[in-house]
Amino acid sequence: MKVLCLWHANDDEIAYIKDRLPSGTNVVAPRGKYFSRYECSYSDIADEAVDADAFIGFTVPDGILKIAEKLKLLCWLHTGCDDLDIALLKQKGVTVANNRGANAIAVAEHAIMFMFALAKKTVFKHQKFQEGRTLFPVWADEHRSALLEGQTVGIIGLGEIGRRVAKKAKGLDMHVIGVRKHKEKPVENVDELFGLQELHAALGKCDYVVLALPSTTETDQFFGKPELDAMKPSAFLINVARGVLTQEQPLHEALTSGRLRGFAADVWWRYRARTAFPSGYGPRFDFSKLANVIGSDDQAADADGVLERQLELGTNSLVEFAAGKSVTLAVDLDVGY
Known part of the structure; x- marks a missing residue:
């Protein structure tokens, strides 16, 4: 051989x-x-x-x-x-x-890191520290942190990565909702299971949503304006699966209009030649400049x-x-x- x-x-x-x-x-x-x-x-x-x-x-x-x-x-x-x-x-x-x-452990830990970084405004507060600025007034909305304990995380996709995110979230005393194709199959560390056809009902319950689905013809661009509208305005969205799962324009509009509290991703959009114009890798909107967005560039598995x-x-x-x-x-x- x-x-x-x-x-x-x-x-x-x-x-x-x-x-x-x-x-x-x-x-x-x-x-x-x-x-x-x-x-x-x-x-x-x-x-x-x-x-x-x-x-x-x-x-x-x-x-x-x-x-x-x-x-x-x-x-x-x-x-x-x-x-x-x-x-x-x-x-x-x-x-x-x-x-x-x-890479499931590494990517699941990256997802949890994103949840903490969004909730605690880690990048924003570090930047202010570097500038030597004290955040004032106390308790102002723009720099007050969110909590994870007691909050609800929805995990869309319960494969190797999704199941590990669920386990780690339970360790943080979070309520875990899972969304999968076959909801009749129980999953350890998941408190409630929804089918994909029940996605919108599940999203309305979540304070954090983690996308951990494979990229297929069924999931390509599946997360758009209706899904964002189903989420709480106070919720955070995290994508550690594939950039093509989400629709870029409605996501940018939700983040800049106050419709969505924050977004974190390790994966971004890829526009292939002959299927999109212009082609290229990366977002067309300037997500990196938004204060409520944090990201890495395909680094979750680099561990x-x-x-x-x-x-x-x-x-x-x-x-x-x-x-x-x-x-x-x-x-x-x-x-x-």
Whole structure:
């Protein structure tokens, strides 16, 4: 079996993968200089991709799937699969294994950090401290903090990340509402469960809303003006899933009109060429200048141990495939996760 790493894997990473696979497995990776170690270009791997049985990596260069004549497994070292050419993978009969759960703890902690930072006006108060300004008058609305204890958090999507957010929220003595496709399945640490068709009723109960849904055709742009109108004006919205879950214009209007108290996100909008004009990555409105918005740029998973866990889970899928077993983390390509 031949395994191609779709990044500039170092000797230790290659040895880790090879040592867990059957003797004689050929594990290869692009060599030479690179601009970014965790990606590669078509020209870096074209010669090796033609006869590879399995790919493992963080990115798939455009065009590489078309020439991978023997490919049977793609170990995608992410959770979301919306960046993959699902139609082509289905056509070629490639099994896709993702890495769900690898970054769940880190992203859930990031969501909780956002909740605290919004509630406590952390960035605003730090800026005033840097300026040497005392906040006055005391108890003024513009600098008074919100609480988490005793408040209600609604978690939209109860996968690996959503369930961990629920557990941590219960540790803060919050009331937890969950919204999922199949509400008949109970979830630990969730006090109330709603179906997706009951989303608006759930939103009206929440002081904090955390988006933790996968990006699919069903969830693309699903959170717009009706959903924002269903929320309390005093509520906060947090997105640690995908930027495309929310509609940018109504969200900006809600934040600038006082309709929504605050917003935090680690993920932002991506407008692809041929589907949007102008194309590009990032918001079209200037969210970074709004006092009630805080953000990071896809940094939630950049935490201790996540990279090692990604490699471990990806290699587990290779081991199962090599042994002729069903791949535990295989993705249902018809639903996208």
